[in-house]
Amino acid sequence: MAAQRTGAPPAPAAPALPTLGGKKSSYRERVADALRAALIAGELLPGEVYSAPTLAARFGVSATPVREAMLDLVKEGLVDTVPNKGFRVTAVSEKQLDEYKHIRALIEIPTVVELARTADKVSLEALRPAAREIVQAAVSGDLIAYVEADTRFHLGLLALAGNAHLVEVVGDLRKRSRLYGLTALVEAGRLLASAEEHLELLDALIARDEQAVREVMTRHLGHVRGLWAAKK
Structure with a gap:
């Protein structure tokens, strides 16, 4: 919407x-x-x-x-x-966006990597419909549906760590972020590649491949600042 x-x-x-x-x-x-x-x-x-x-x-x-x-x-x-x-x-400064991304990386990357060892595979598979919704939203160019499904996926994934306060903190950081470059990514045909990383991440988690999980998460969060937040 x-x-x-x-x-x-x-x-x-x-x-x-x-x-x-x-x-x-x-x-x-x-x-x-x-x-x-x-x-x-x-x-x-x-x-x-x-x-x-x-x-x-x-x-x-x-x-x-x-x-x-x-x-x-x-x-x-x-x-x-x-x-x-x-x-x-309200406006968000470049410095604030950098700080939000830095905090998210400090929290989310090690947490998700640990899930490769601890998360139940059935619970991980339960997130696949949300990951597919993200891809579908990217294909259709529905940015609001994209953000909603992306939020549901990432907070649902973090919830598997069993720390409600962690989920609350990341949820607040996501609310305060701005993804100004989403439209530009759609026009350039690059949003779909970012969307498909959610499925790639799930596959790596289910395979218990910690190195792959870390690589995908690092790359994916890099988009938050390097691509999405850029005013184009």
Whole structure:
């Protein structure tokens, strides 16, 4: 689902709101998830002001859940309120993006490598549908679906380590990141290669190949800063 920028030409109709992680969530939470994904994907632009009615029309819902969801994003520091106008997307500096990527690498790479020794193969295989959704979203160029499936995959994978606080920290870092280069990757035909790394990672984990897991994770996280975060 792509959010419409104020004053921009109408975008194609958005699909129904998804439920992340297979969990039962409130409509407000589902709207917040979709808005957050649009923000992370760079479809809600930093510095731009978006009104609740405009976003509601784009999502095909009423303004009330959108306004409530945006207030949730205010608490997360992702947007600021602009009196009588709406919400402004907060900017993320190059330094902040570097710091987020560095912290994620410190946490995720050793954690996932350890899963090659400890994770149950059935639990790993259960993540394959999400990995395939990421590939499908890359093929179709659906950036919001891509971000949502990518979030579900990575947080679901980290959850296998049994540390809820670790998952919460990484989840927060992912929310604060911006993937401005996703559109450029789609246009250049490079998003699919990044998407397929999720399947490559699963195969390496199931094969208990720690070296391959480390290599794929290092390469994959490198895209977060080296490709996705670049403003192109």
